[in-house]
Amino acid sequence: MSKKILIIVSNAKVIGPKHRNTGVFLPEAAHPYGEFAAAGYNVDFASLTGEVPALDGMDSKDEPENAKFLQGEGWEKMQHNHKLADVDVSTYDAIFVAGGLAPMVDMPENPLLKKIIAETYERGAVVSAVCHGPVALLNVKLSDGTFLLKDKNITAFSNEEEENYAREDVPFALETALTNQGGKFQAGAAWAPHSIIDGNLVTGQNPASAAETARNVISLLEASY
Numbered sequence: 527m528s529k530k531i532l533i534i535v536s537n538a539k540v541i542g543p544k545h546r547n548t549g550v551f552l553p554e555a556a557h558p559y560g561e562f563a564a565a566g567y568n569v570d571f572a573s574l575t576g577e578v579p580a581l582d583g584m585d586s587k588d589e590p591e592n593a594k595f596l597q598g599e600g601w602e603k604m605q606h607n608h609k610l611a612d613v614d615v616s617t618y619d620a621i622f623v624a625g626g627l628a629p630m631v632d633m634p635e636n637p638l639l640k641k642i643i644a645e646t647y648e649r650g651a652v653v654s655a656v657c658h659g660p661v662a663l664l665n666v667k668l669s670d671g672t673f674l675l676k677d678k679n680i681t682a683f684s685n686e687e688e689e690n691y692a693r694e695d696v697p698f699a700l701e702t703a704l705t706n707q708g709g710k711f712q713a714g715a716a717w718a719p720h721s722i723i724d725g726n727l728v729t730g731q732n733p734a735s736a737a738e739t740a741r742n743v744i745s746l747l748e749a750s751y
Contacts, residue, residue: 532620533623534610534622535579535628537573537629538628543709546692552581552625553733554657555600556600557591557736566631567619569607571607574610575609578607579628591737612741616645618646619651621653625657627658644674678709681711681722684701684731685713714731721739
C-alpha cells in the first residue's frame with residue numbers, strides 16, 4: 527500500500543515588530559512534495575486553521591521543481607488544505623512540517639500540534655521538519671513527561687543563518703530554543719544542504735535541505751517494510 531504523508535504548514539502571514547510579510551517558504555513545500563510524489567506516496571496538506579497559506583520565497587518560482595508544484599496539483603492541494611483538528615493523523619506514515627518564518631508565529635505553543643507530534647512520534651511514525659519548521663518540536667512532551675527534543679540529534683535554521691536573515695523579526699533564536707529543551711543541535715555550513723536522522727525523527731537545516739530531508743523520510747519509510 528502506498529505511504530501517506532501529511533505536510534503541515536503555517537497560516538501566519540506577518541511576523542515581528544516591523545510586520546514583515548511571511549508565509550510558507552516555497553521550496554520547503556514544493557521540493558518535499560515533489561520527492562514524496564515521485565516516490566508514489568499520497569500527500570495531503572494540513573494547517574492549523576485550514577485557511578489558504580501565504581507563500582514566501584516566490585523569487586524562486588521559476589525554478590523547475592517550484593514551478594512544477596505551483597502549476598500542478600501540489601499548490602492546489604495546499605490551497606485546499608485540511609484544518610489540522612479535522613485530520614485523523616494516525617492514518618499517516620509520516621508528518622512533515624514545512625518552514626519559512628511563518629511557523630515561528632503560530633507553531634511554538636499550539637496544543638493540538640504538540641499532541642499530534644507526540645502521538646505520531648510515539649507510535650513509531652516519522653516526524654520531520656525543515657528550516658524553521660522544527661519550531662513545531664518545541665514544547666512537545668512525550669507520555670513520560672520528557673521533552674521530545676531531549677538528547678535528540680537535530681538541526682534547523684541556525685543562529686548563524688538567522689543573524690544574516692531575520693534576527694530582528696523572529697521572536698527568539700530557534701537553534702538556542704531547541705538546544706535549551708535538550709536537543710543536540712548540529713549545524714552544517716550556512717545555507718548548504720544538511721539533514722539529520724535520529725530514530726524516527728528527521729530534521730533539515732535550511733531551504734537547500736528540503737529535498738534531502740524528504741529523501742531521508744523516504745529512506746526510513748522504505749526501510750520499515
